[in-house]
Amino acid sequence: MLKALKDFFFQRDWAIIFSVLIGLELILQLGFYKPFLKKNSYAANINLVTSKAIETKESLNPNVLVLGTSIAFEGISLPILNETLARKGIRVQTLAVRASELVVQHAILQKYLAEFPNVKQIVHIMEPGMPWVDRDTLTDPTLVMLSEVSPWQSNQFIYDFEYKSKVTDLLSVSLKTISYRKDFADFLLNTSDRIKYLSKRSKEEKTSWVHDNDTIESIEGYHLKDLQDCLDRLGPNGQTSIPSDSNPDHKRMVYETCLVSIGVPKESQSTTESDRYFRRLKKNYKLVLDKGIRITNIMAPYSSLLFIYNDSNKMKVWEEGLKYALDGRQKLDLIDLQKSLGSIDNGTYCYDLIHLNAKGKEIFTQKLIEALNY
Amino acid sequence: MLFNSSQFLIFFLFTLIIGNLLQNKWQRLFFLIASYYFYMGWEPSDIKCGTGVISDLYCNYGINPYLGILLFSTFVDYWAGIGIEKADLKNKRQLKWLCLLSSLLVNIGTLGFFKYTNFILGVINDLGILEITEFPKIVLPVGISFYTFQSMSYTIDIYFGKMSPRKSILDFALYVAFFPQLVAGPIVRAGVFFRDLDNRLKVDADSLRWGFCMILIGFTRKIVFADNLARVVDYTFANHALLNPIEIWTGALAFGWQIYFDFAGYTDIAIGVARIFGFQFDPNFNFPMSCRNIADHWTKWHISFSTWIRDYIYIPLGGSRVGPFRYCLNLFATWLFAGLWHGAAYHYVSWGLWQGFMLLCHKLYSSTSLPQFFEKKSQRFYLIWARIFTMFCLAFGFVMFRAENMTKALEMMKSLVFINEVTLYRYENYRFGILLIICYITSYYFSKRPIGKMISDKDWRFPLFVLVNTFMILLFGVTENQSFLYFQF
Numbered sequence: 025m026l027k028a029l030k031d032f033f034f035q036r037d038w039a040i041i042f043s044v045l046i047g048l049e050l051i052l053q054l055g056f057y058k059p060f061l062k063k064n065s066y067a068a069n070i071n072l073v074t075s076k077a078i079e080t081k082e083s084l085n086p087n088v089l090v091l092g093t094s095i096a097f098e099g100i101s102l103p104i105l106n107e108t109l110a111r112k113g114i115r116v117q118t119l120a121v122r123a124s125e126l127v128v129q130h131a132i133l134q135k136y137l138a139e140f141p142n143v144k145q146i147v148h149i150m151e152p153g154m155p156w157v158d159r160d161t162l163t164d165p166t167l168v169m170l171s172e173v174s175p176w177q178s179n180q181f182i183y184d185f186e187y188k189s190k191v192t193d194l195l196s197v198s199l200k201t202i203s204y205r206k207d208f209a210d211f212l213l214n215t216s217d218r219i220k221y222l223s224k225r226s227k228e229e230k231t232s233w234v235h236d237n238d239t240i241e242s243i244e245g246y247h248l249k250d251l252q253d254c255l256d257r258l259g260p261n262g263q264t265s266i267p268s269d270s271n272p273d274h275k276r277m278v279y280e281t282c283l284v285s286i287g288v289p290k291e292s293q294s295t296t297e298s299d300r301y302f303r304r305l306k307k308n309y310k311l312v313l314d315k316g317i318r319i320t321n322i323m324a325p326y327s328s329l330l331f332i333y334n335d336s337n338k339m340k341v342w343e344e345g346l347k348y349a350l351d352g353r354q355k356l357d358l359i360d361l362q363k364s365l366g367s368i369d370n371g372t373y374c375y376d377l378i379h380l381n382a383k384g385k386e387i388f389t390q391k392l393i394e395a396l397n398y
Numbered sequence: 399m400l401f402n403s404s405q406f407l408i409f410f411l412f413t414l415i416i417g418n419l420l421q422n423k424w425q426r427l428f429f430l431i432a433s434y435y436f437y438m439g440w441e442p443s444d445i446k447c448g449t450g451v452i453s454d455l456y457c458n459y460g461i462n463p464y465l466g467i468l469l470f471s472t473f474v475d476y477w478a479g480i481g482i483e484k485a486d487l488k489n490k491r492q493l494k495w496l497c498l499l500s501s502l503l504v505n506i507g508t509l510g511f512f513k514y515t516n517f518i519l520g521v522i523n524d525l526g527i528l529e530i531t532e533f534p535k536i537v538l539p540v541g542i543s544f545y546t547f548q549s550m551s552y553t554i555d556i557y558f559g560k561m562s563p564r565k566s567i568l569d570f571a572l573y574v575a576f577f578p579q580l581v582a583g584p585i586v587r588a589g590v591f592f593r594d595l596d597n598r599l600k601v602d603a604d605s606l607r608w609g610f611c612m613i614l615i616g617f618t619r620k621i622v623f624a625d626n627l628a629r630v631v632d633y634t635f636a637n638h639a640l641l642n643p644i645e646i647w648t649g650a651l652a653f654g655w656q657i658y659f660d661f662a663g664y665t666d667i668a669i670g671v672a673r674i675f676g677f678q679f680d681p682n683f684n685f686p687m688s689c690r691n692i693a694d695h696w697t698k699w700h701i702s703f704s705t706w707i708r709d710y711i712y713i714p715l716g717g718s719r720v721g722p723f724r725y726c727l728n729l730f731a732t733w734l735f736a737g738l739w740h741g742a743a744y745h746y747v748s749w750g751l752w753q754g755f756m757l758l759c760h761k762l763y764s765s766t767s768l769p770q771f772f773e774k775k776s777q778r779f780y781l782i783w784a785r786i787f788t789m790f791c792l793a794f795g796f797v798m799f800r801a802e803n804m805t806k807a808l809e810m811m812k813s814l815v816f817i818n819e820v821t822l823y824r825y826e827n828y829r830f831g832i833l834l835i836i837c838y839i840t841s842y843y844f845s846k847r848p849i850g851k852m853i854s855d856k857d858w859r860f861p862l863f864v865l866v867n868t869f870m871i872l873l874f875g876v877t878e879n880q881s882f883l884y885f886q887f
Contacts, residue, residue, distance in 0.1 A: 026418065031603035032610075040861040045868070191404060192877070201872065209873040260637060 045201065052200035053175070062207050063221050066165040070121045070128070070172050073097075074136060076234040077117050086117035087142050091129055092149030095324040096120030099380040100149070101389045102233045112398045118234065120149065123165045126304045127185040131173040133311045134181075145318045147396070152323055152342045152362075153288055153333050154378070160188050160300065164206075167196045171203040185304050239381045241274040243327065244371035251329060254282035254377075274375070281377035285330055292337035294345070302345035313353045320396070321346055323360040325388060327377040328370045334362065364391040399439030401667045402620060409436065413577075414674065426568050426595075429576065429675070436577035438462040440540045464539035467508055468575060474504040475549040476570045479563030482556045494557065501553035505546040512538050517742030541581035543739060545574050547706055552588040554710055561589055569595060578668040578675070582661070584682040584702035591677070598676035605673055607860060611853055612670030614867045617875075619663030623837065625876035627656040630830040635800055638810050642824060646813050648831050650793040653800045655837050658687050661700065685845030687792075688838060690784045691764075692756040695792065703739075707732050718761075730754045740799070745807045749798040756791055789838070 051057070061068035084106075090096055097120045105116045117140070119132050137143075162182065170178035178197045182189050196202045211218050245267025248254045257264040258279040266275055289295065312319055323342075339360070347356050365373045365380075365387055373384030380388060399406050413432045420428050440462065455461045481497035516533045523530045552573070555561045564570045573591045599605065634641060634649020641649070662683040669679045686699035696704050715728040730751060737750020763769065772780040794814060801807035825831070853860045 028602045028606055032606040035603065037857075037861045037864075040858075041864050041868075044861075044865055205872045212873065260640075 049199060049201050052204060057200070057204060057207075060211070060218070060222065061204075062210050062218065063225075065207060066123060066168045067172050067204070067207065070124070070132075070169045073119060073121050073234050074132065074173070077119055077136065078139060080117070081139055084115055084117055085142055086115045086140055088114055088116045088145045088147060089137075089140060089143050090116060090118040090120050090147050090149065091133070092120040092324070093124045093129075093151060094122050094379055095151060095326065095388075096149035097122045097235065098237045098239075098375070099324065099385050099388045100392065101236055101385050103236060104386065104389045105393065108393050109398060114398055116147075121169065124169060125159065125163075125166050126301070126308055127178075127181050127187070128166055128169045128173065130185070130304075130308045130311070131170055131178060131181055133308060134177070135173055137311060137315065137317075143315075143317055145320060146312055147320050147322060147392075149322050149324045150342075151326070151378070153338055160186060160297070162187050162189055162193045167193060168203055171197045171200065175200070175203075184307060186300055237380070237382050237385045239375050239379075240269065240383075241271065241375055242269050242372050242381050242383070243278055243374050243376060244369075245269050246275075246278065246371075248282075248329060248371070250332075251282050251286050254279065254329070255286065258282065278376045281379070282329075285377050288330065288333045290333070292335055292341070294341045298341060298345060302348050305345070305349035306351060309349050309351070313350070318357070319350065319354060320357045320359065322392065322395070323358070323362045325362050325365045325370070325373075325380070325384075327374045328366065328368060329377060331362070331367070359395045361388070361391055361395060364388060364395075399436050401664065401671075402617065405439065409439075410671065417675070423566075423568060426572055430568060430572045433572065433575040433577040433580060434465060434468075437465055437468065437541070437575065437580055440464075440581065464537075467512075467539055467542065468545060471505060471508060471546060471549055472571045472574045473567075475501050475553055475574070476564075476567050478553045479556045479570070480565075482553065483563045486559075498553055498557045502550060505550045509542055509546050512536055512542055514738070514742040544583045544585055545580060547585050547703075548579075548588075549574055551585070551706065551710060555588060561592075564588075564592060576672075576677075578671040578677075579679065582664050582668075583700075584665050584668065584679055585706055586679055586702065590680065594677040599673075599678055601674065601676050604854070607853065608850055609670040609673035611849055611860075611863060612666045612673065614670075614864065615849060616663040616666030616668075616670060618867045618870050619659040619666060621663075621875040621877075622870050624656050624660035624663060626874060627652045627659065627830070627833070628876075630827050631656050631800070634827070635802075635806075635810075638806070638813065641813070643813050643816055644825050645827050646797075646810055647790075647793065648825075648827050648834065650797045650800075650810070650814065651789065651834050652830055654789070654793050654796045655687060655834060657796070657799075658683070658699075685841050687789060688785055688842040688845060689788055690781055691788055692753070692760050692791065693764075695788060696753070696757070703736075707736055707739075711735055726758060729758055733757070744804040745798045745801050748804060748807065749795050752795040752798060756795070785842075 058067075058071055061071065090100055090102075096118065100118065100120070102116060102118055106114075109116065119129075119136060121128065121132070124132070170181065174181075175198050179189075179194050182193070182197070187193075192202075246254070246258065246264065248257075256262060258275055262279075264275075266272060270278075289297065309319060323339075343356065343358065346358060350356060365384055370384075373380055373387060375381040375384070399409060409432070413429070417425055417428050417432070438461070455463050478497045478501035481500075482494050485491070485494035485497060515536055519530050519533055522528050552561075552570075556563050564573070569592065572595070573586075573588055576586075576591070579586050631649055631653045634646060634652070638646055638649075665682040669681070672679050680701065682700060682702050684698040684701065686695050689695040689698060712728055712732040715731060716724055717728060718725055720728065733750040733754030734747060735750070736753065737747045740746045740749070794811065797810045797814065798804075798807045801810060849863075853863050
């Protein structure tokens with residue numbers, strides 16, 4: 025039997041099979057596939073943000089960096105911010121990436137912060153209490169983004185950030201063949217769309233900004249009373265008609281964010297999960313503070329339907345947590361803009377429950393400029 | 399323990415290497431212990447800790463209490479086999495019959511208790527004999543339908559003098575519990591198993607290659623095809639009221655393909671694993687979804703089960719060599735049993751009777767001159783039409799099989815035949831319709847080209863086969879750990 029196993033595994037066919045697999049992996053590791061990634065996919069998005077920041081670092085020479093996840097990515101207009109603040113000598117660039125958990129933000133800081141030696145301040149847009157901020161299992165977007173930023177260091181980050189990882193997670197971060205598998209599948213299934221996009225992109229004009237949210241849809245037309253009302257009316261069995269400022273895809277997105285939001289932790293006091301979050305944050309902030317950069321924390325706005333979750337007790341926990349993360353190396357510089365878009369009904373500014381639309385972005389950017397008070 | 403889990407990979411490699419370092423009875427003992435360990439890896443989902451001895455055994459010591467049922471069935475059937483032979487030698491016919499009866503009662507009784515108690519109580523309730531408000535919560539032990547049938551066929555074969563009982567309880571216990579076939583078949587006949595156990599097939603590089611390819615294609619069928627089709631199936635059966643007949647037909651056809659890929663995938667892996675251990679199980683599926691008629695389908699679908707009910711129910715009842723009325727009775731009794739075997743519910747019974755009805759119709763149709771007439775007119779067109787018609791008839795039955803209850807099945811069947819109010823201009827799951835056409839064409843193509851022959855024909859075919867399957871799993875595989883459908887039976 026052992027001889028049979030030896031004969032089986034030492035046959036020439038395996039050399040062919042492994043050569044093909046290793047060859048493909050090498051091509052992918054060298055980045056040859058990156059230009060072909062699906063538009064707006066997590067991998068394409070993080071590459072776009074980081075490469076744009078690096079590409080414009082000489083010309084823009086930023087002294088303020090924005091860090092964060094979806095609201096920072098969708099809800100802040102860099103053109104408005106830079107135009108308004110230019111006369112005060114403030115130049116802002118963003119490293120915020122949609123759906124990036126702290127571990128991804130850590131990987132980004134680790135790799136790119138040194139590229140911006142003149143940065144004096146980091147504006148960190150926080151999403152307090154949201155269910156994704158303190159996860160302990162790894163999701164596909166996180167794995168894909170970690171794989172893009174630093175495939176070989178990420179296994180250490182996963183360990184440091186106290187994730188419960190599986191062997192497949194670690195392989196998925198390190199091996200591009202696995203990390204890109206869904207993108208490949210999409211390429212095969214939607215070849216014509218992908219080719220069309222590639223040819224269109226090559227003709228696009230280049231701008232200094234990675235993204236400027238131009239979505240016009242809002243949740244206002246749905247007149248949602250609360251999360252349960254959203255689930256009932258916008259779910260698969262709901263009969264709600266689509267208002268003029270929405271469409272079927274948007275309706276589905278709103279429903280999905282309601283579904284996510286219903287899982288927001290209800291506890292007002294600190295929990296194992298929130299403690300873990302602040303331990304993670306401390307690691308991030310150490311990188312920043314070691315470089316003498318100041319951190320400003322902004323509590324981001326989202327739909328008024330979610331206000332019920334963040335009472336004064338929870339905010340106190342967050343304040344304490346942020347102080348812990350800063351480790352006494354800097355005084356807490358916290359600006360609460362949760363209700364900056366209105367405290368009763370801000371539906372007109374929200375694309376869905378946790379993303380702002382173009383209108384929301386403009387208002388939030390203005391409020392942020394005022395609050396930063398340069 | 400699921401074949402598609404990382405625990406199984408470790409278990410498999412460990413068992414393969416250690417098992418092959420041992421010989422004779424030590425090897426058999428090791429395989430037996432490994433098989434019981436494999437069985438214990440199944441976690442009864444409904445067990446609540448602190449509710450009794452059974453749950454305490456499981457929660458505190460990790461001992462799966464349902465292993466006891468497997469051991470009990472094994473001991474009874476082993477001694478029943480020995481008893482039948484001894485009674486036969488002493489010409490004691492009553493004792494011989496009693497031994498067989500004890501085996502049948504234990505197996506059918508165990509199966510009946512776990513699988514049919516609630517069904518029988520439900521029927522009593524429905525008939526208004528008793529008013530039962532609360533049904534007992536009974537967890538169906540995984541694989542019970544398979545190993546009890548395997549065990550029963552052993553004692554029945556001994557009773558009818560088709561084989562001698564096994565003297566070694568170790569060998570018999572291994573036959574019942576051998577892990578590749580334990581939880582979802584194939585239902586291996588004792589003769590086949592002991593033939594290979596006594597004269598273990600040579601395991602060389604070629605057989606490893608064949609076994610590996612079977613395992614790989616099994617994973618492709620399960621992870622790529624079955625689990626992707628599960629999406630449209632789950633959606634269709636959950637939202638049938640919102641769908642039109644074309645969409646429901648797509649979901650019903652998809653379920654046929656899903657269950658085929660799921661179950662055939664499992665048995666491919668089981669057969670591949672067994673081959674690596676030196677056992678050659680007979681194929682359990684032979685491309686049954688592209689058959690020209692229902693009789694043909696049942697010679698190619700779940701072969702170990704269909705031959706079991708043929709040999710142990712249909713033929714002992716008289717088979718087809720009886721009058722027309724008795725023939726119908728035999729046919730429907732056999733398929734009623736087949737339906738009940740799959741599950742204790744009206745919709746499974748209806749599915750079984752639908753199979754019987756289709757077979758009867760086919761028999762009647764075949765006895766006319768119509769098939770020859772159509773074949774003479776246009777053989778190619780007739781064969782294509784016959785295959786498509788068969789597949790749609792099967793899909794109609796699959797609605798009964800998959801629906802959670804008969805009310806839902808009837809609702810969906812009404813939609814399928816356009817009885818309900820319909821809107822036909824929409825076809826939202828058309829992508830799956832395309833996938834089904836691809837499945838059909840590839841299935842037809844590969845039914846003419848056995849895998850074993852394909853990979854041994856030319857040098858480049860094995861690497862190509864491995865790479866194609868690897869990329870299919872990588873690109874289209876559903877990685878969330880999904881259980882095999884036939885575990886529930």
